[in-house]
Amino acid sequence: MNTPPGRNVIALEWLQFGLGRLVAAAAEQGLTVHLLTCDRSEYLHELSTVDSPHLVVHDVNTHDVAEVVGTIRRIGDVAGLVNTTDSWSLVALAVREQLGLAGQDPACVRLVRDKARLRRFLYEHGLSRVDGAPVTADDDATALAARVGLPLVVKDSAGTGSEHVWLARTLDELTAVLPESRRRNLRGQLTAEPYFLGPLYSIETLSWEGRTRVLGVSSRVLSPPPMFREEALGFPVALPPAMAKDAEQWIEQVLKAVGYTEGFAHTEFIMTDHGFEVVEINPRLGGALLGEEISQTLGINLYATFLDLVLRRRPALLDAPLTPAHGAAHARLYAPRSGVFLGCEGQETLTGHPGAPVLHPALPAGATVRSVAHQDGCVAVLFATGATSELALQNALSAAGEVHVRMEGDGRG
Numbered sequence: 001m002n003t004p005p006g007r008n009v010i011a012l013e014w015l016q017f018g019l020g021r022l023v024a025a026a027a028e029q030g031l032t033v034h035l036l037t038c039d040r041s042e043y044l045h046e047l048s049t050v051d052s053p054h055l056v057v058h059d060v061n062t063h064d065v066a067e068v069v070g071t072i073r074r075i076g077d078v079a080g081l082v083n084t085t086d087s088w089s090l091v092a093l094a095v096r097e098q099l100g101l102a103g104q105d106p107a108c109v110r111l112v113r114d115k116a117r118l119r120r121f122l123y124e125h126g127l128s129r130v131d132g133a134p135v136t137a138d139d140d141a142t143a144l145a146a147r148v149g150l151p152l153v154v155k156d157s158a159g160t161g162s163e164h165v166w167l168a169r170t171l172d173e174l175t176a177v178l179p180e181s182r183r184r185n186l187r188g189q190l191t192a193e194p195y196f197l198g199p200l201y202s203i204e205t206l207s208w209e210g211r212t213r214v215l216g217v218s219s220r221v222l223s224p225p226p227m228f229r230e231e232a233l234g235f236p237v238a239l240p241p242a243m244a245k246d247a248e249q250w251i252e253q254v255l256k257a258v259g260y261t262e263g264f265a266h267t268e269f270i271m272t273d274h275g276f277e278v279v280e281i282n283p284r285l286g287g288a289l290l291g292e293e294i295s296q297t298l299g300i301n302l303y304a305t306f307l308d309l310v311l312r313r314r315p316a317l318l319d320a321p322l323t324p325a326h327g328a329a330h331a332r333l334y335a336p337r338s339g340v341f342l343g344c345e346g347q348e349t350l351t352g353h354p355g356a357p358v359l360h361p362a363l364p365a366g367a368t369v370r371s372v373a374h375q376d377g378c379v380a381v382l383f384a385t386g387a388t389s390e391l392a393l394q395n396a397l398s399a400a401g402e403v404h405v406r407m408e409g410d411g412r413g
């Protein structure tokens, strides 16, 4: 007889939002979520709204595999471990291995989290039209441009949050980008790849036993290049049926090729004039409020799927009807400059705004914003709905415009 699964679900850190929904799903099934975190303030919004005996928070150095393993052993009666972030994806693999917990295929996670290897792999498998190349220590602009072609993107092979991505359209731009990128403290290595021209989207999928189901495509509003800061997102994009079919077949082929057998995937891609090009595959659910958007539009609690995955049973979502009742979107509010963030003003004016906008804080008042060039400078995320994702996006952007971000020294504090 099989031993019954444990009652404790380990969350090795979490995305900024969605913990509340996970705990609600766990409570329904008599499970308890144990959040292991090295910084509770990351979950400020969620922790202030969740009050449940089905959530226990443990302050742990989550970058230390031995400490994480020790904590999980002390918790005991463990069903499994969920990882939803890029930053802890490799720690999660090591911890699972030491504790003998099932989960995503380590080789696949390592491949997709190495953007340089992934680009080459896709190229070699006929799933990308172009190859990239590592940036070597003695590369100058001319040598690198000769290998990769212009325009190109230089980026951190293990980057996240749109930090450490540089666009160079000309040799002069590349000459400036190289020393700048080499000065940075990277998670991985510098790699270069051709710049794909066109709008960015992402496709959200769930895989189980090698089969992949598409949950929907989300649109992106980005700040103008050379910055690639995410400003807003809408879900689900209404693709014409033939295009939706193409996207579905394409992502199934891509995920199959990289050996993606289970779990959510959040694949960013560019719709170029020559077809879809993968920008990156995140072996997790999409960030910000995407999980909330999928849940609300499809009328489900998406986070219950994590429990199916942890308990090693076929996720119910694979067979559930996926008919969006409406669209949803979010717009990010950024600090206007680096400095001390004091709070958001004007939320009261949102009452009566179409799309029932809700402001979700991302940083506490008093936090220091170090950079506004990437997602770390985001102070709040504004959620709104609409009859379609396009209308929801308009509602979110309009409502975000009504909110003012206050900073120390801006003469109003």
Ligand SMILES: Nc1ncnc2c1ncn2[C@@H]1O[C@H](COP(=O)(O)OP(=O)(O)O)[C@@H](O)[C@H]1O
Residues within 6 Å of the ligand: 115, 153, 155, 159, 160, 161, 162, 163, 165, 193, 194, 195, 196, 197, 200, 222, 228, 268, 270, 279, 280
């Ligand atoms: N080869 C590329 N062509 C066009 N845009 C790119 C390319 N690589 C990255 N970008 C842009 O930069 C953003 C961040 O790059 P990405 O690889 O997704 O890093 P991160 O893991 O930080 O999100 C992408 O969302 C996309 O807008």
Ligand SMILES: [Mg+2]
Residues within 6 Å of the ligand: 161, 162, 268, 280
């Ligand atoms: Mg990205």
